[in-house]
Amino acid sequence: MQRIYLDVCALCRPYDDQTFTRIHLETTAIKLILKAVESKKYHLLYSPIHEMEISAISDEVERTDLMYLVSNIGEKIDKAGLHTRKRAEELCDLGFGIADAAHVAYSERAGACFISCDDKLINKCSKVKINIWSGNPVKFCDEEGIK
16 A cells, blocks of 8 residues: 655645635645545555644644544654654755655655645755655646546
C-alpha cells in the first residue's frame, strides 16, 4: 500500500474559503485522497509536527476535526531519530522553514509521497530534489487516477 504524507496546509484546505476555484479544486482532491485512504488504497502517515501545528489552530472545530482525522485514519510516525533531525537541518540550510523541513524529512524517512498546497514549498522540493514524490493534491489525483 502506497504511503502518503499530507502536510497541515493540505489537511486544512477544506476549511479555507471555497469561493476561490483553486481552493475548491484542491479541497475536492483532498477529499478524494482521504476517501482513498479510508478504502485502504493509501496509507496516511502523520508526524509530531502535525500535532504541534494542528494544536496551534485557533478555530476549535477545525483543530478538533483535524486531530480526530489524523489520529483515526492515519498512522503516527515515531519521534524523529538522528537521521531525520539532520535531514531537517539540511533542508533548513537550503531555505526551508523549520516546520516545512521537518515535514519533508519525516516524509522522506517514511518513503511517503509528500502532498502540500504550498506552491513555494513544492517548488523548493523540486529544486532540492528530495528523495520522494512531491506535489499538490490535484496533481497527485491526476497522476494516480483518483476520481
